[in-house]
Amino acid sequence: MTLLRVQNVMSNELAKRTFLSRPPEPPQEYLLNDPTNSIFIGVTKLFGVPFTWTYSTLTNPHLAVVGITGAGKSFFVKTFLVRASYIWNTNAIIIDWAGEYKAWVKQSGGKVIALSKGDYINIMDLSGMKPIDRAKQIMNSIDILTDIGQYPEQRRLTAEAMEQAYVNAGFALADVPGPNTESPTLKDVTKLLEEKLQEGTYEYPAELENAIYRIRQFTREGEDYFAKKSTIDIGKLAQSGLVDLDLSSLPDERFRALAAMFILQTLKEKMRQEGWSSTRGIKTLVVLDEAWKVASDERSDAITIVREGRKYQFGLLVASQNPTDINETIFSNVGTTVMLRIRYEKFMNFLQGSLNFSGFIRREISKFGVGQAAFDMSFNSSIQFPEIFLLDRIVGEEPLDVYAINVAEMLAPNEQADQSIKKEYYFERIDLNAKLIESEISADIILRIFKELDKKDRIVDIRDMAQIMINQGIDKNTIVNFFRKIGILDSIISKVFNFIS
Ligand SMILES: Nc1ncnc2c1ncn2[C@@H]1O[C@H](COP(=O)(O)OP(=O)(O)OP(=O)(O)O)[C@@H](O)[C@H]1O
Numbered sequence: 078m079t080l081l082r083v084q085n086v087m088s089n090e091l092a093k094r095t096f097l098s099r100p101p102e103p104p105q106e107y108l109l110n111d112p113t114n115s116i117f118i119g120v121t122k123l124f125g126v127p128f129t130w131t132y133s134t135l136t137n138p139h140l141a142v143v144g145i146t147g148a149g150k151s152f153f154v155k156t157f158l159v160r161a162s163y164i165w166n167t168n169a170i171i172i173d174w175a176g177e178y179k180a181w182v183k184q185s186g187g188k189v190i191a192l193s194k195g196d197y198i199n200i201m202d203l204s205g206m207k208p209i210d211r212a213k214q215i216m217n218s219i220d221i222l223t224d225i226g227q228y229p230e231q232r233r234l235t236a237e238a239m240e241q242a243y244v245n246a247g248f249a250l251a252d253v254p255g256p257n258t259e260s261p262t263l264k265d266v267t268k269l270l271e272e273k274l275q276e277g278t279y280e281y282p283a284e285l286e287n288a289i290y291r292i293r294q295f296t297r298e299g300e301d302y303f304a305k306k307s308t309i310d311i312g313k314l315a316q317s318g319l320v321d322l323d324l325s326s327l328p329d330e331r332f333r334a335l336a337a338m339f340i341l342q343t344l345k346e347k348m349r350q351e352g353w354s355s356t357r358g359i360k361t362l363v364v365l366d367e368a369w370k371v372a373s374d375e376r377s378d379a380i381t382i383v384r385e386g387r388k389y390q391f392g393l394l395v396a397s398q399n400p401t402d403i404n405e406t407i408f409s410n411v412g413t414t415v416m417l418r419i420r421y422e423k424f425m426n427f428l429q430g431s432l433n434f435s436g437f438i439r440r441e442i443s444k445f446g447v448g449q450a451a452f453d454m455s456f457n458s459s460i461q462f463p464e465i466f467l468l469d470r471i472v473g474e475e476p477l478d479v480y481a482i483n484v485a486e487m488l489a490p491n492e493q494a495d496q497s498i499k500k501e502y503y504f505e506r507i508d509l510n511a512k513l514i515e516s517e518i519s520a521d522i523i524l525r526i527f528k529e530l531d532k533k534d535r536i537v538d539i540r541d542m543a544q545i546m547i548n549q550g551i552d553k554n555t556i557v558n559f560f561r562k563i564g565i566l567d568s569i570i571s572k573v574f575n576f577i578s
């Protein structure tokens with residue numbers, strides 16, 4: 078009793094001292110969880126405690142990963158997804174901006190969906206939503222991606238035509254659709270606007286023309302990726318194991334962002350429709366890597382997933398080189414922030430300001446090499462302890478030595494749309510090496526070829542592959558024979574050299 082009173086008197090002084098002497102790592106019981114119900118990440122730097130991640134002790138299951146290029150963001154994401162799938166059977170959907178996950182996903186037995194290369198999304202698809210809500214969402218995306226918000230009349234005309242297109246296709250605007258109804262497309266919307274223009278009775282034809290012009294960006298032949306009947310059911314993808322939605326071949330950022338927003342909207346709806354279930358761990362993880370436009374906008378559904386995800390066991394994993402590209406709401410709501418190597422003072426200041434870490438941690442982060450990390454966790458605990466700690470390094474699965482040769486550009490449009498024609502050839506390094514040796518290419522040249530392929534992240538267009546070989550002094554016949562050996566069709570090989578002088 079006496080002791081307690083003395084402590085009370087000295088509480089200020091004591092608090093300071095305990096703070097200084099307390100180890101700068103969370104207590105072991107928060108780091109080392111039941112291995113059958115958590116994900117191993119690595120060993121802590123100061124006390125060597127194995128750290129296993131679970132969201133049950135955290136305020137929510139979402140993660141943000143930041144670090145410069147090459148710091149190991151994607152490596153962490155891959156490691157995390159593989160183990161989550163192993164421990165909890167977690168489904169994952171990667172919104173793959175730059176196509177950097179596809180080789181890995183293929184290799185891991187997942188599904189790669191390449192939008193624009195034979196797969197399409199009709200953004201007017203309802204997936205169980207009421208047409209009126211869907212139309213609002215689409216307009217919301219168009220608001221984010223274009224300046225239509227500044228032209229209220231054009232916006233109104235477009236929204237009106239969109240609703241009309243649903244009605245014409247047999248939907249009731251405020252009703253949940255029946256099972257066998259086929260959604261209209263943006264082409265129907267353009268058509269309605271054009272008809273209105275032709276009637277010639279509308280007061281402001283210029284507004285109509287501009288509205289048509291805007292929507293046409295997404296309906297032109299060859300750029301109508303979102304205005305055709307869908308070939309995929311995004312809702313189902315939330316339960317399909319590992320899925321890579323490769324957006325890299327869409328023509329520009331606007332198309333990619335539109336696809337990403339549609340996917341997030343659909344997943345959010347799916348999450349709400351499915352409601353809560355008491356399965357262990359996380360049901361579905363949605364990965365947004367470098368999708369800054371989508372991660373940064375207040376109106377994006379990434380925010381809704383972050384706000385509501387916990388109760389549905391739905392997690393969002395956002396990775397970015399620039400932490401200021403991640404919306405404040407996301408950033409302040411993720412239960413886990415992973416900081417890898419950071420170079421810019423500006424970003425470091427931002428992180429230190431929002432996460433409030435010490436100068437010691439800051440200095441440590443600035444010395445990081447590849448794979449070293451600081452974790453900031455938001456624990457669900459009334460006890461006070463440090464929430465930031467350092468990991469010696471993220472211990473990942475062995476990097477896979479997979480190389481991909483892309484031949485899509487060599488195919489005619491009808492072949493591109495044909496699912497049965499291979500667009501990409503995958504090789505284990507060891508096999509590719511063997512084929513190069515069989516082609517009587519010398520060992521040091523083979524090494525140089527691999528170095529060039531590594532520089533291109535191990536995915537190359539077949540023309541680049543040929544060019545790399547030519548640059549190493551290999552003659553055309555040898556290259557042709559090599560391509561044949563690895564199974565590339567003669568019709569493709571014959572085209573490759575038309576592009577190379
Ligand atoms: N913890 C780690 N252990 C072993 N190798 C790693 C680790 N982290 C990253 N690497 C390797 O470092 C390289 C770069 O990593 P990664 O591609 O994950 O970087 P990134 O941060 O995603 O870069 P970018 O921003 O350019 O996409 C890869 O070859 C990867 O295999």
Ligand SMILES: [Mg+2]
Nearest residue numbers: 150151152177
């Ligand atoms: Mg990456």
